[in-house]
Amino acid sequence: MSELKIAVVPVTPFQQNCSIIWDETTKKGAVIDPGGDLPRILAALEELEVNAEKIVLTHGHIDHAAGAAELAETLKVPVEGPHEADKFLLDNLVADGERTGIPGRPVTPNRWLNEGDTVDIGGFPFEVLHVPGHTPGHIVLVYKPGSFAVVGDTLFQRSVGRTDFPYGDHDTLIAGIKSKLLPLGDNVTILPGHGSASTIGTEKRTNPYIR
Numbered sequence: 001m002s003e004l005k006i007a008v009v010p011v012t013p014f015q016q017n018c019s020i021i022w023d024e025t026t027k028k029g030a031v032i033d034p035g036g037d038l039p040r041i042l043a044a045l046e047e048l049e050v051n052a053e054k055i056v057l058t059h060g061h062i063d064h065a066a067g068a069a070e071l072a073e074t075l076k077v078p079v080e081g082p083h084e085a086d087k088f089l090l091d092n093l094v095a096d097g098e099r100t101g102i103p104g105r106p107v108t109p110n111r112w113l114n115e116g117d118t119v120d121i122g123g124f125p126f127e128v129l130h131v132p133g134h135t136p137g138h139i140v141l142v143y144k145p146g147s148f149a150v151v152g153d154t155l156f157q158r159s160v161g162r163t164d165f166p167y168g169d170h171d172t173l174i175a176g177i178k179s180k181l182l183p184l185g186d187n188v189t190i191l192p193g194h195g196s197a198s199t200i201g202t203e204k205r206t207n208p209y210i211r
Helices: 038-048 068-075 084-091 093-100 170-184 200-206
Strands: 004-011 016-023 028-032 051-056 118-121 124-130 139-143 148-152 189-192
Touching: 004 038, 016 038, 016 051, 016 189, 028 118, 038 068, 051 068, 051 118, 084 093, 118 139, 124 170, 139 170, 148 170, 170 200
Parallel strands: 028 051, 148 189
Antiparallel strands: 004 016, 016 028, 118 124, 124 139, 139 148
8 A cells, every 4th residue: 555755855054855755665756856965865765765756846946956957867867847937047056056055057847837737756646736926936746635735935834935036926925825725724734845844724823924
């Protein structure tokens, strides 16, 4: 019987939650947001005995995407996501890396993701939600049967994603959280791009940005 498993590998000086998601029975899975520290990610894959079949990006920021091109080459796997509206960020990873001190390479996904698409991770169907505001092309991955969502930098424990970039939009982000994430249900566990996991219900009660 299939069993969804998740391991978090904090990477980069920003302690970004790179996640490995897999089926414990088949050991097939994916790496979400490999922002850097690839030896650490590869060591985790080996320790967990996970066969990563793809890389998935929630958005184009350096701490989430810097290592995607190199990891895809190393593992010989495709890259999926984010939404094409983040292409300008993925094209600019070298300059962003010089600015932040995180070595990055441009990456062109094999598949851009849109609202309503499905991403297969280890045989588990994750539904794609397009939730812009932090970046224009930010996506969220939702596994409804398991009441679980990878939300990237949209919603955090008692906080929300930064929108003070030239392309950020706070009102758009909050509207997306309220119209797409909160209706998923109070029992849905969210894994953000930084910090601890939470639930939709907890954030509805305690998050000052969406209460």
